[in-house]
Amino acid sequence: MASFDDDYVVRTFSPALVDGKPDEATAAWLGATRIGFHEKADADAVRESAIGSVDDGRVFTGVYPRRPVAGGLDETWPVGTFTGYTKTINVGGGRLVDAYLVSDVTVRPTHRRRGMLRTLMTERLAAAAASGHALAALTASESTIYRRFGYGPATRKRTVVLERDVPVTLLAQPTGRVEMASPTSLAAIAPRVFARFHETTPGSVDRQGQYSNLYNGLTYGTAKPDDELRAAIHVPDSGEADGYVLYSMREEAGASVLEIADLVSATADAFLGLWDFLGSVDLVQRIRWSKAPVETPLLHALTASRSLQTERESDHVWLRVLDVQKALSARPYARDGEITLRVHDKLGHAEGTFRLEVVDGVGHATRIADSAPASLELDAATLATLYLGGVPVSVLGEAGLVVEHTRGAIRLATQMFAADRPVYGVTDF
Incomplete structure (x- = not known):
């Protein structure tokens, strides 16, 4: 069986306009997303999306077939799409943190189950983490897709x-x-x-x-x-x-x-x-x-x-923690205290044991030896769900997603992570 690299090439580029119209690569990429989301692909729709994408500073990634089938869409049309760009998210207390927003994730129906989504997601999340983003976020068309990549539903x-x-x-x-x-x-x-x-x-x-x-x-x-x-x-x-x-x-x-x-x-x-x-x-x-x-x-x-x-x-925004120390240190806390989290992450970004110390509502997180005892144990997706305080840690514990190793740790974490106002947002992306 041929490998992924034998059949496909992955290209990342910035969308471009020529005389107010999308260039060939941009138009084909946007046309491909419209196949995935069953949207109109007329010239006006594609042009407006291109203008918005340029304004946002989006970066497009596409998976392109090396040997397109005669009579089908040619090699300029990606069979998989992914875009990312940076916007702020309010993590509480009026603190706005840059987040890597993921959007327009599609795989053509004829090319599914070939590792395309995993390739796109893992490569672009790694790039986002390398650029210094502590958080990534997306809105999901289905609720069963993204938890395996460490995303957890954070707002509803x-x-x-x-x-x-x-x-x-x-x-x-x-x-x-x-x-x-x-x-x-x-x-x-x-x-x-x-x-x-x-x-x-x-x-x-x-x-x-x-x-x-x-x-x-x-x-x-x-x-x-x-x-x-x-x-x-x-x-x-x-x-x-x-x-x-x-x-x-x-x-x-x-x-x-x-x-x-x-x-x-x-x-x-x-x-x-x-x-x-x-x-x-x-x-x-x-x-x-x-x-x-x-x-x-x-x-x-x-x-x-x-x-x-x-x-x-329904769920709305799904978060993904890319840097635990930066993320935990960025948000405010409702109660002072100290807690140690053992986080599991199959992609590695949030993997490790972390001590969170909160004094006067200000948190400071450090990574410690994995051999150190942990108060709580959870995976990266659960950390993302509790991060903003929209879901109490105690509820996630009762769901079997947070394991308590130190008596009273779930109660303390529930109080520490409580949001100062109801967690909510009105932005779709």
Whole structure:
């Protein structure tokens, strides 16, 4: 049987534009991703993705066949794709840490089970670790793929539905006011609002360049105006806008449904004020939001709390710890203490025994001899899941993912890793 290298060549390159259009390699790479995700591959969609990729500083990696089949896609089209770029993630306490974001991971259906994903992931994670990244992150189309590479689900999201069978009223009246706005006006407002949200929300990932289309009221992938999109902003009693919502209307089984495309708030008043507005929009039977936090103040703010139902809940951002010492030393802690972690990592990046000492909420992690006794034992994926504090260490212990060797260590770690605010994010990538 031929080896992987005999059949394929792996190429890494930066996407490029020539006279505002993607060059041949960039266009073919983006076209290949659209095969994987069943997306339109027209010239407008490919061009817009190329522009966003260049703005983000993405690096493309493709697996190319050495001997393409006559009549099939030629050798310029990769059979496997992978892209990476750097954005910040909020690890708590307003601390923003550079993370290596992984996206557009595809393998052509005709070339699966040939080691392509493992080759791409291991090589690019090694490069990210060598460049100094402490964390990698991705959002997964399936929940069974990435744990073997050391990723663990670190944030979750919900699709919630607010039924309008009774009037939507709040128990407490938020301050400020809400005004309708043109979607195109958000280009000057949304980035500033999101920056404030990002700085105060653990688990938030900074947004990529293609969100500018949404902020300009354009349809994703075409850069054409979205005539169905509506916008509103929340303005406090003094100062600039601190929240916004983008939404559109659709018919669903005879009911008018208000679909939220994006809702970002930098303050509690903005969040409640926007929902107070949404609940007052006429000719609406139902409101749906697919990026709601698991812990939402809306549930407790509604007079009729049973009107808010969870339609779906799923994992959102998956983290991967590449440098345990840097990662553990980067985030704040809710309690002082000392704990020793024995981490297993098949790829080697997080493998080892580490002592975490926290004084006045500041952590300092050092690697110690593997022969030293460990308080807790876990794998790299579990470390990633508990890292932000979105899942208590005690819950992971009860799931059999954290083994306690020192009595009381799970309880101490649960208190130490507790997040200062609910872990949440609204960025897809």
